[in-house]
Amino acid sequence: MTGVQQARARGARRWAIDLRPLGVPAYRRLWLGNGIAMFGFQFTAVAVPVEMYALTHDSFWVGLLGVAGFVPLLVFGLWGGAVADVRDRRLVLLGGSALLWASTLGLLLQAVFRVGSPVLLLVLVAVQSVAFAISSPARSAMLPRLVPDELVPAASTLNYTTFTAASVVGPLAAGLILSIWDDPQVALPIAYGADALLFTAMVWAALRLPALPPEPSPDGDGSPARAGLASVIDGFRYLATTPVLLLSFAVDLIAMILAMPRALFPEIAHDRFGGGGSVGWLFSAIAIGSMLGGLTSGWISRLRRQGLGLVVAVVAWGLAIAAAGFAHQLWLMVLLLGVAGAADLVSAVLRQSMLLVYAPDRMRGRLQGVNTVVVAGGPRLGDLRAGAMAAGFGGGVAWIAGGVASAVLVVVLAVAFPALLRYRAATSSSGDRD
Structure with missing residues (x-):
């Protein structure tokens, strides 16, 4: 290989997505x-x-699906984070999965037998949301126990890039x-059946994880705290005393509430x-844009000024949205929204990496529960802000003003x-990565 070729190869490695976390078998299985x-x-x-629209021919019922999904997430996301801090995270992930x-099998069965109940659809969506709220904090909080601290940004990038790729290809x-x-009576059971079949991969990955019991309690008696209201309040109390994490949540909420144009x-x-x-x-x-940003994200894991990088990425999101x-x-609008998506990928990875590395393991589940609520709730509040502002001032003003105000x-x-x-x-590296 010539010197020029070697330089090009090094440059490609600097920009290409960092795949080193896939060398850790437990993480590789979980990622897959x-x-x-x-x-x-x-x-x-x-x-x-x-299916909901086919049953009701009413967009109001379709809108109720968002409520059915968000309310359980708001309640159980915080509780699920508390559970992840006091129980074996592998078992919590298995239970939520x-x-x-x-719930997915329930959707399949009601479609196969043509039950045709909008209320049943709402209930099954709510159960899905409860399950996600229980499993998501545990799945995220276990990451620093599976890979070294220096690989957490790269692992977070892989997770987000995979999610965005699924969000593009899956709906297609x-x-x-x-x-x-x-x-629909034929297509809907096929769609639900495909989801149920593919979800077996997640169950397999969770079964193959090592045991991830909680760390001993701070008083040293080795007994974990209870996953109750006091535990959730403890998490908020810790968050209130850590300005770095509190500010990271604040800037994300600002970006989603003020500048989400969906x-x-x-x-x-x-x-x-x-x-x-x-x-x-x-x-x-x-x-x-997020997917392409992830594929060229090799530089993120080498970034040391992560706080500054987070601020720059969130400001870039707001300005790109305003320009769009x-x-x-x-x-041009698609291009600028893609730029905003790439900035959002960077900010999400940096915020998640900071949260996972900065917080002690005994708090990670509860903080991931808060993160679940913020990530799910911010865009929905952004939808409300954008819709209300557009009703009064028009869509263009609501779009541009929100982006500028966010930045x-x-x-x-x-x-x-x-x-x-x-x-x-x-x-520094820490944690149990068996």
Whole structure:
């Protein structure tokens, strides 16, 4: 290999996604199982609203699916995080996965037997949300126990990139099923069945994990605390005393509430681009940008000024969203939304890496529970903000003003409370990675 070729190879390694965490067998199995399961879940994510509308012919009922999914997540996300701190995280993940699998099988059975109950659909979606809220904090909190601290950013990047890839490819595959089988009574059982089959990969991965019991309690008696309200309050008390983590949550909420334009996509697509397939491009653009950002993310794991990097990424998100609001060409809007998606990938990975490495293991589950609520709740509140503002000022103003306000407020917050800007990545390794 010539010197030029060697230099190009080194440059490619610097930018290409860091695959070193896949050298850890336990993490590799978990990543593979979770990626396959997330791809399968997209079939259900498309099929449920399609079935609800086919049953009711009323978008109000379709909207109720969001409520059925969010309320249990808000309640059980915090409790699930507390459980992950006082029980073997492998067993918590298995229990949540079993419940999630059972709810998917329930969706399959009601479609096969053509029950046709909108209320039953809402109940099964709520059960799915409970199961996700229980399993998600445990799955995230176990990451530093599986890989060294220096590989946590790379492992987080792999997780997010896989999720965004599934979010792009999965709905397309689900749409293909719905287009091949025009009859929903045939297509819906196939979609639910595909999800149930693919989810077995997650169950297999969880079964192959090592035991991940909680660390001894701080008083040294070796007995874990109880997963109750006091434990949840303990987590919030710890969060209130750690400005770095508190600010990381704050900037994410600002970015999602003020600058998430998702609720404006149908209006903007209709008014500027004549509707049709343009709305699909708008809904896919952020995820596509995140996926491409993940594939070129090798530099993230080498970033030491993670706090500064997080602030820059969140500001870039807001500015890219604002710029996209000015675009009157579909290709330009999609491009700018893709840039915003890449910035969102960087901010998500840095925030998750900081959370996992900075917090002690005994607190990771509860903080991941808070993270689950923030990540799920922020975009939904953003939908509410965008819709309400658009009703009063128009979609364009709601879009652009939200992006600008997000960028400005994040800068003001970072300057007023510089703990986040000063944060540097930890370089020490710790934890149990059997």
